[in-house]
Amino acid sequence: MTYIKDKIKYVLNQYALRPICVAIGSVRLQKRSFKASLVPMTLYEIYVMCSECDNLHSVQTKIELEETDINKTALGEYYTVREIPSSIKFMQSNKYRCPHTKGLYAADDLSRAYFIVK
Secondary structure, three states, rough: HHHHHHHHHHHHHHHHHHEEEEEEEEEEEEEOOOOOHOOOOOEEEEEEEEOOOEEEEEEEEEEEEEEOOOOOOEEHHHHHOOOOOHHHHHHHHOEEEOOOOOOOOEEOHHEEEEEEEE
């Protein structure tokens, strides 16, 4: 029985949840409120320089960051000392269609990808 209680405590702490009622065999969970720790985030959309027409095209990837002064900064410059998020890694593994030439271009070079404020 103590194993189950320990497991419930672990899950509650892991997912920032607190129990509102515990009955035999069931636990209802409610998200904690973090009003005091909210940090304003800026939404950036990622644009990549197309190798087909040399224009910037959106790759439909958005990322929220605390920094507000990185508009039009290359991702390669920003992520030199930071860990690259999974959405950017996924973007690097895909090819995208140029709306002008209809050819495919890769988004794997982070020095040709830029943050644009949305």
